[in-house]
Amino acid sequence: MRNEVERPVDRHVVALQVNGERTELLLPVHKTLLEVLREDMHLTGTKHGCELGECGTCTVLVDGKPELSCLVLPIQIEGRAITTVEGLASGSELHPLQQAFAELGAAQCGYCTPGILLASKSLLESNGRPSRDEIREALAGNLCRCTGYAKILDAVQLASERMASPLPRRGEG
Amino acid sequence: MSFSIIGKPLPKVDAVARVTGQAIYADDMLPPRTLHCRILRSPHPHARILSIDTSAARRIPGVVAVITGADLPIKFGILPVTQDERALEHEKVRYVGDPIAAVAATDEEIAASACDAIAVEYEVLDPVMSIDAALATPKDERIQDYGGPNNIHKLVALEFGDVEGGFARADHVREDVFFFQGNTHLPMEQHSAIATYVDGKVTLWSSTQVVHYVHRALAKVLELPMNRIRVVGAAHGGGFGGKTDPFAHEIVVAKLAMMTGRPVKCTLTREEVFYAHRGRHPxxxxxxxxxxxxxxxxxxxxxxxxxxxxxxxxxxxxxxxxxxxxxxxxxxxxxxxxxxxxxxxxxxxxxxxxxxxxxxxxxxxxxxxxxxxxxxxxxxxxxxxxxxxxxxxxxxxxxxxxxxxxxxxxxxxxxxxxxxxxxxxxxxxxxxxxxxxxxxxxAIYWNDMPHSEVQIKVDRGGVTAFCGAMDIGQGSDSVLAAIVAEELGLQPKDIRLVTADTDTTPIDLGSYSSRVTFMAGNAALEAARKMRALLVEAAAAKMGRPADSVRVGGGRFGDFSFEEASVLAEARFGTLTSAGSYTPPKIAxxxxxxxxxxxxxxxxxxxxxxxxxxxxxxxxxxxxxxxxxxxxxxxxxxxxxxxxxxxxxxxxxxxxxxxxxxxxxxxxxxxxxxxxxxxxxxxxxxxxxxxxxxxxxxxxxxxxxxxxxxxxxxxxxxxxxxxxxxxxxxxxxxxxxxxxxxxxxxxKGEPPRYGPSRFxxxxxxxxxxxxxxxxxxxxxxxxxx
Structure with missing residues (x-):
């Protein structure tokens, strides 16, 4: 099992717009967005499961669209709006998806949760009341080993109902 | 019996941390001066190691330490009867992925390059790749030096009751052969561990399911007393049994932290997780x-x-x-x-x-x-x-x-x-x-001690429950909180939990064999009932009424709020602590x-x-x-x-x-x-x-x-x-x-079946x-x- 890694040669100053905050970083050009978020910006809410674009765990939003941060180089997305799980809540008020995931037990170990939350957010922005099959299709690239996906489907549906309905949301708990 | 918490579909006590990215998993930790560790692993399924040359690796700028099996020669293993693993193997490798050497460097890429620069000379041996091959005489040599004959590890033969008599009185006897292929846990989180060495003490945060067993293995291989080692379970990204053994990388980072005086972290790649395995036996x-x-x-x-x-x-x-x-x-x-x-x-x-x-x-x-x-x-x-x-x-x-x-x-x-x-x-x-x-x-180590222990501290209205149990996502912390809350008339969110930390929590054997709700739950129940009795007694004394007339629930003990009752009890008894434990009945x-x-x-x-x-x-x-x-x-x-x-x-x-x-x-x-x-x-x-x-x-x-x-x-x-x-x-x-x-x-009119033909x-x-x-x-x- 050889670790075929080349030494970094090139470094660039990259300006990233993450969760509404602009940061300039000096980065080796090959360092992935996933690594930069976690290691340089300490936004460890974004997790990794494979670092090969296979499991969906590291999903973030770039201009509102889900991207696998392990396959994105920061230089590709300079100036575009990046959203990570840390940017979902408004202050201490949870996003309706986070609220529903918490209430319905859709996060067990929680490791795949940030990526699934962001993919779900993107779905609900383009399709406010998705069917269960539409949710399945949208989240098919995100693996979860704990839940059997059942409570995740329930939670995305609940969040979509609450976001679509003018009724006040239930409080925490 | 009516309950106020038990039986209610409540969210997990750590649900918000898990949905906001605030839960800290082992790989999320990056203390100042952390060194990154990578492990060199065997490319051969079966080989003798003739030599290991780490000199080129040591010369790479950024490499701080390189260790091999000679640095960690003591064998360990989860079961006392099979202490057959080394954190790093320097004599013989037995599967592709067997760890051989480890590097600590200032970044992970340097550590990986340094692993590539380690020269290992092997004498390749014939691999044994199937049950049939393992039962036969090995071409070169046996994989392990115990067990047998050939590559048999363990044989068991037990008979209960009159089996031949049972077959004799049967009207119909049938034989079948089945095969169940192996598979693996595939937790979303790759195994990860990070160690520090401060004031002569090792602290290890790990993605383990069993802090207690990792504690034991570290003490043995590092030759340190258990009181010099602390193992803490980090937020857990899924185990399913796959993080229930002590692993080489946990021992390696502890050793490297001791040698370098710096935090050392090792997170396995997904490929390494497949080779770490410990999954379903074929x-x-x-x-x-x-x-x-x-x-x-x-x-x-x-x-x-x-x-x-x-x-x-x-x-x-x-x-x-x-x-x-x-x-x-x-x-x-x-x-x-x-x-x-x-x-x-x-x-x-x-x-x-x-x-x-x-x-x-x-x-x-x-x-x-x-x-x-x-x-x-x-x-x-x-x-x-x-x-x-x-x-x-x-x-x-x-x-x-x-x-x-x-x-x-x-x-x-x-x-x-x-x-x-x-x-x-x-x-x-x-x-x-x-x-x-x-x-x-x-227990894995046969003894008469409890399998789980819980301590509860009440201090001016605050409740903390301490237990060694490791929440691996199944919600064991929430179960403990629910039980303590039920007994003390509180809500689960009122209970602060300290779990899976060998320094600060009493023992629990870990999250395996579906034991936590039953065993830690029983220990929590006992501790909570003892605490409740103290609070009831203090409230009753103040009320001038018998203890059995003090109603507990809804955050109240009789005439008092929980906080008031806890102050009364602390004044009466001093520091408020209680403990409970669970020992399974001897039914073997x-x-x-x-x-x-x-x-x-x-x-x-x-x-x-x-x-x-x-x-x-x-x-x-x-x-x-x-x-x-x-x-x-x-x-x-x-x-x-x-x-x-x-x-x-x-x-x-x-x-x-x-x-x-x-x-x-x-x-x-x-x-x-x-x-x-x-x-x-x-x-x-x-x-x-x-x-x-x-x-x-x-x-x-x-x-x-x-x-x-x-x-x-x-x-x-x-x-x-x-x-x-x-x-x-x-x-x-x-x-x-x-x-x-x-x-x-x-x-074709053949038996309509797919499966093994013989045993x-x-x-x-x-x-x-x-x-x-x-x-x-x-x-x-x-x-x-």
Whole structure:
């Protein structure tokens, strides 16, 4: 099992717009967005499961669209709006998806949760009341080993109902 | 009995941390000056190491330390009888991925390059890659220097009751051979550990399921007293049994931290996780059962051969488990079990959800289906006729207390419409049942100490519960909080939890064998009741009324708020602490090997799978799964449902697609894309029924939920394939290729079956004959045996 890694040669100053905050970083050009978020910006809410674009765990939003941060180089997305799980809540008020995931037990170990939350957010922005099959299709690239996906489907549906309905949301708990 | 918290579907106490990215997993930690560690691993499945030259690696700028096996020569292993692993191997490698050397460097890429620069000279040995090869004389040499003959690791032979007599009085005797392919846990989080060395003390944060056992292994290999080592469970990204062994990387980072004086972190790559493994054993099984003409079992003889991989891991226990729980679901009056585990040059197998029992469950459920088919009986009726009864003891001395098999079966039968299903080719339903332990009744290191301990501190209205249990996502922290809150009349969010930290929490043996709710739950219950008594006494004294008139609940103790009551009690008694512990009853039978299988209580499950099977392509589409699970009592039904649904999911993955297989010593598909696991699109709707039997020993009557419901799913899939197409797939996973081959055989008039044709000759020793216990359980003296 050889670790075929080349030494970094090139470094660039990259300006990233993450969760509404602009940061300039000096980065080796090959360092992935996933690594930069976690290691340089300490936004460890974004997790990794494979670092090969296979499991969906590291999903973030770039201009509102889900991207696998392990396959994105920061230089590709300079100036575009990046959203990570840390940017979902408004202050201490949870996003309706986070609220529903918490209430319905859709996060067990929680490791795949940030990526699934962001993919779900993107779905609900383009399709406010998705069917269960539409949710399945949208989240098919995100693996979860704990839940059997059942409570995740329930939670995305609940969040979509609450976001679509003018009724006040239930409080925490 | 009415509860205010128990039985309520409450969110997990750490749910917000998990949905906001605030939970800190081991790899999220990056203290200042952290060094990154990578491990050099063997490219050969079997080789002697002739030399290791690390000089070039040491010269690379940024490399701070390089270690090899000579730095960590002491062997360790999870079981006391198989201390056969080294953190780094310097004499011999036994599977591709066996760790050889480790580098700590200022960044991970430098560490990886340095690993590449280490020159290792090998003498390549002939690898042993199958059960048959392991049973034969090795071409070069044995994999391990213990066990035998040849590459046999462990042999077991036990006989309970009059087996030959049982077969003699049977009206029908049938034999079958089954094979269950190995598969792996595939937790979303790769294993990770980070160590520091400060003030002469090692602290390790790890993704482990068992801080206590990692603590033991570190102390042994690092040659430090346990009080100089602290192991803390970081937020956990999924285990399923795969993080239940102490691992090389945990020991390596601790050693490197001691050498460098800096924090050292190692996170395995996904490929390394596949090779770290400790997953489901591939098991070949032979079973022979005698029945009367109405389908009552008269005797069973079960043989297993486990492909263990290169090291012991939990393998001795796994071997016993392949024979232990058959009797816990079916009343088998005479039973013979012969088990064998072999070493092969593959990553070691160990415990995965259901540990050693899904394989035999698959075998006996299908075997009984076939017997019912032979006799022209309805398989459900025939199985039901043999169901074990509550409050009995099995022929191999397992103590069965509460048992909801009948009710579970009734629930899935009614809901699925199994009895009235419309029969048409290509559509089928299958039924199966199972049972699992609520915690192993004996500890890995045999001793008389409690298996779980909880301390509670109350201080000016604040409540903290301390327990060594590790929440691996199943919600064990939430269960502890619910129990303490229930007893103290509070809400779970009022309880602060400190768990899985060997310095600050009393012992709990860890998250394995479905033991935490039952054992830590009972310990928490005892500690909470003691604390409640102190608060009641103080409140009663102040009120000038007898203690039994103080009403507890809704945040109040009699006339006082909880905070006021706690102040009164602290003034009266001083520091408010209480402790509880749980020691399982001594119920193991009087024979060697009896420690595997006994549990203070067994959960029961029943499952119906409905599927469509394509007669041309063999493709399966699962339409729906109905599952009923006897959990004793659901302390939190939301979390129990989550465990049941997750178990069904993982069972379907094993039944349909998951395989850990090798070619020339290399994993065939060590990536998440190629190792197929079910996605959102593959999962059917699941209808879950929770059956509550109120177990006499469980906390509030609770039993396990995390493993048992996986077990019946796999045989139910294969039974449904037979229902749909008339072919038996006697091998897991049940893939389209196998179905097509069985259909081809069916078309040619051959036996309509896909599966192993034979069971090898294994030199099992003479059976140890064990007298069965009295069948009726003497509840008055449950702990006396």
């Amino acid at each position: 098991v070949l099984m032979w079973v022979r059962t005698g029945v009367t003409k109405d389908g009552r079992i008269t005797a069973m003889h079960f043989k297993s051969a486990l492909d263990g991989g290169a090291y012991g891991s939990y393998g001795v226990a796994s071997t016993f488990y392949t024979g232990a729980l058959q009797t816990v679901t079916y009343d088998i009056p005479a039973y013979r079990f012969e088990g064998c585990r072999v070493f092969t040059n593959k990553p070691p197998c160990g415990p995965k959800r259901g540990h050693g029992t899904p394989q035999p469950r698959f075998a006996i459920e299908l075997h009984l289906e076939k017997i019912a088919h032979d006799l022209g009986l309805d398989p459900v009726d025939m199985k039901r006729r043999n169901f074990v009864k509550p409050m009995t003891r099995t022929v191999n001395w397992m103590r069965v207390t509460s048992c909801g098999l009948e009710e579970c079966t009734a629930r899935v039968m009614d809901a699925s419409g199994f009895r009235t299903r419309k029969r048409r080719p290509g559509r089928g339903m299958g039924f199966a049942i199972s049972s699992y332990l609520s915690g192993a009744g004996t 039978g009087p024979y060697k090997g009896s420690g595997v299988g006994p549990s203070p209580a067994y959960s029961y499950s029943a499952c119906v799978v409905d599927l469509d099977a394509d007669q041309r392509t063999g493709l399966l589409h699962i339409n729906k799964v109905w599952i009923a699970h006897d959990v004793g009592r659901a302390i939190n039904p939301l979390l129990v449902e989550g465990q049941v649904e997750g178990s069904v999911y993982m069972g379907l993955g094993e039944a349909l697609m998951e395989e850990q297989t090798f070619r020339k010593g290399l994993h065939k598909w060590p990536s998440m894309l190629e190792y197929k696991s079910p996605t959102f699109l593959d999962m059917p709707e699941i209808e879950t029924f929770l059956v509550e039997t109120n177990d006499p020993e469980g906390p509030y009557g609770a039993k396990e939920a995390g493993q048992g419901p996986l077990l019946p799913v796999i045989p139910a899939v294969s039974a449904a394939v037979f229902d749909a197409l008339g072919v038996w797939i006697d091998e897991v996973p049940v893939t389209p290729e196998k179905i097509v081959e069985a259909l081809r055989r069916q078309g 090898p000759d294994i030199p099992y020793p003479k059976c140890i004959r064990v007298e069965p216990p009295p069948k009726e359980l003497d509840l008055a003296a449950p702990a006396a045996i």
